[in-house]
Amino acid sequence: MRKVFSVSGSAWSLSSWWGVPSPWPDVAPMFTGGVPAEEIHDADTNDLVGSFVSLQRGQSFLAWQKYQTAAELHARIVGTTPDPHALFLKDSFADCAARIAMALSISQQAAEKVINQALALRDRLPQIAERLRDGRISAELVATVISRTDLVEGHEYAVAVDAEIAAALDLHDGAWSRERVQDMVDRIVFRHDPDGVREHRKRALDARGVWVHDGKDGTSKFTATMAAENARIAMAAVKALAATACEFDGRTKLQRASDAAFALMTGTAFECQCSHPECSAQIPEPAAMPQVDSKVIIHVIADESTVAGTADNAGFLAGHGVISDDHVRDLVARPDAVVLPLVPPGTQPNPDGTxxxxxxxxxxxxxxxxxxxxxxxxxxxxxxxxxxxxxxxxxxxxxxxxxxxxxxxxxxxxxxxxxxxxxxxxxxxxxxxxxxxxxxxxxxxxxxxxxxxxxxxxxxxxxxxxxxxxxxxxxxxxxxxxxxxPRTAESAPIPPTRxxxxxxxxxxxxxxxxxxxxxxxxxxxxx
Incomplete structure (x- = not known):
């Protein structure tokens, strides 16, 4: 029987296993774990994987210390009294951030972001700060929670939002993915303030546009911001065109997608680059490119009452995440939308309502x-x-x-x-x-x-x-x-071999x- 280990909870404490000092002497050993270099070749595979988990908990603790330090620095330099130079470019907040920027050799903007995140954890999300300290959430995901709860700042339900997110984190001993954290936070915020979420979406849509960022070695990055459903439709169309090249095309998937995107936007021909005389690619003519969109399907999930406008519950856009009730109804109102109920019309419920x-x-x-x-x-x-x-x-x-x-x-x-x-x-x-x-x-x-x-x-x-x-x-x-x-009778027995x-x-x-x-x-x- 194999040994069974678990990466959940606080089961891993490799510092005590190995009997060596913590790799971070200033951090409590319970938050860190490492495999010594001289023993790494003899370490069990599970010990190595568990070390990653323990190290991430240590990184969370260090992030908590960073935010605690930034918040204390802000309290000392900026304080709580109004700044008489608040309208100046160099106010006390900028002066505080400049110390961090120069000490770490980072930009002023990056330093100000650290301080703002620290203040959000201290004033708006104290329970989330505790979970960061205890390693129940990573430093990267804390930034997601901070940004997705920005709308609750100053509202009386901010305390409840903080508590509900913390409770959700406590229900899971393992790691969270960015998508799951984002959806969890969005659904909690939406239930407390759907109007704020709707206004946030409106501001985001108003900021849509396209940009070109010059890159290196003769390349540039083309960026477009649009409604989530339009982005998924556009990406599906790009992938569909890129897939028309034959199997001998030497480009990677991303390279073919880049060339297909240019062809779609400019109305030029997309060509297979296999150089085979009998190429099997069936690439549509540029004039037929819009037909690619007809095969794109995006999935939107919502309850019937929200679709009908009698309830204001959140919906879910597959591949994107939680969306507002207004967004759901906007998608349902599209001329190409098809609404299919999970439960067929006329289905009779059971006596218990199921x-x-x-x-x-x-x-x-x-x-x-x-x-x-x-x-x-x-x-x-x-x-x-x-x-x-x-x-x-x-x-x-x-x-x-x-x-x-x-x-x-x-x-x-x-x-x-x-x-x-x-x-x-x-x-x-x-x-x-x-x-x-x-x-x-x-x-x-x-x-x-x-x-x-x-x-x-x-x-x-x-x-x-x-x-x-x-x-x-x-x-x-x-x-x-x-x-x-009914099950049919067994066929004639097969001569045993194993x-x-x-x-x-x-x-x-x-x-x-x-x-x-x-x-x-x-x-x-x-x-």
Whole structure:
């Protein structure tokens, strides 16, 4: 049996494991961890990965110290009394930031940003500052929280926003991705001040435009700011045109996309650069370029009442994040919009208010029904692979516990808690590697995911699903369709060659791994 480790909570304390001084003597050892250079070759693989986790906690603590120091410097130099030179270019705030800028050899603007972030944590987000200190959020993600809560400054609900974000961070022991943090903060802010979010979007749209930034070696960067849905449509059109080049084209995907973008914007021809006399590329003529847009699909998720205008709940734009109710209705009003309900019209609810839909195709218990397929993609929002920003609508649906095609009743069933969305690489990593994932409901009823590396290291998965944003999803149930055909009689026995196939053996090992993980969770909960 392999050793099982966990990167969650405060399980890692490698400084005490190795018996060496902290790499940062001024920081409490509990926040840091490192593998000594002389012992790194003998270190366990899990120790090395755990060291990364511990080091990030140390970096969070250092960031907290930086902000504490900046806030104290501001208090001493700027103070709380009005600055008589506040209208001058060199006021006391600029004078304070200049000290940091010169000490660190950074720009004045960068130094002022540090001070502003420090003040936001001190005055608006004190509980988030504590989570930064304790390593529950990284320094990079704290900057995201600060910027996304800028609208609550000075409002009476600012304290509640700070507390709710901190509570959400406390519910997850693992790392957060930028997308999940952004969505979590946006939904909390929107519920307290939807008008502020709408005004923020209006200001952002008013600032749209295009720019060219000169680069190095004869290149420049072309930047365009536009509505999120338009950006996704434009990017999809670029990718669609770039994909028309044949397989022998020597350019990378990004190079082809750059050339395709120029062709679309200028109405010039996009050409395959394979140089093969029998090139198979089917590239449309420049005059036909607008037709590419007709194949672009963007997914917007919202509840019926918001679409109808009887409620002001937030929506979700796949690949972008949380959007306001006005933004939802703007998208629904587009002439090319198609509105498809998750629950078919006329579906009768159960006596307890829940709704039951078919889980899989009547003819194939392995294939999820269209309703279950859509439900899982809506619920997950993104690929469940930690750190992945791929939209669930661009990902693969995967059975967490593998489906047994020879004996369907033995294998993982086609059910919502046994399905999740994985980006292609993550899906391949599990299918052809020794990675194990597990998906279960915790004691609060939240859906949790864990990933186990080939060495037995347990990594927590996504902290939230979109059922937090769309609680109506919790009323939907799935069951095998009533008209599903009965199981047919077993065919003639096959002469035995192995006790079980290699695939079956791998599936059995994975199931044993999940059982060990479940027993560990139960023991931790009892303790």
């Amino acid at each position: 709704i039951t839909l078919p889980a899989h195709l009547p003819s194939d218990p392995y294939r999820p029904s269209s309703a279950l397929d859509l439900f899982v993609r809506i619920r997950d929002g993104y690929s469940v692979i930690p750190g992945s920003s791929v939209s669930s609508f661009d990902a693969d649906l995967d059975h967490v516990v593998e489906y047994d095609h020879r004996h369907p009743m033995r294998g993982g069933q086609t059910a919502p808690d046994n399905l999740n969305a994985k980006d292609r690489f993550g899906h391949l990593l599990k299918t052809f590697g020794d990675w194990v994932d597990d998906q279960y409901r915790d004691y609060t009823g939240r859906l949790r995911i864990e990933f186990t590396t080939p060495e037995g290291l347990i990594i927590p998965g996504d902290p939230e699903h979109l059922d937090v944003l769309f609680p109506g999803l919790r009323r939907i149930r799935f069951a095998a369709p009533a008209q599903a055909p 006790s079980q196939s290699r695939v079956s053996a791998k599936h059995a090992r994975r199931q044993q791994e999940r059982e060990r993980n479940r027993k560990r969770r139960i023991k931790e909960a009892d303790d």
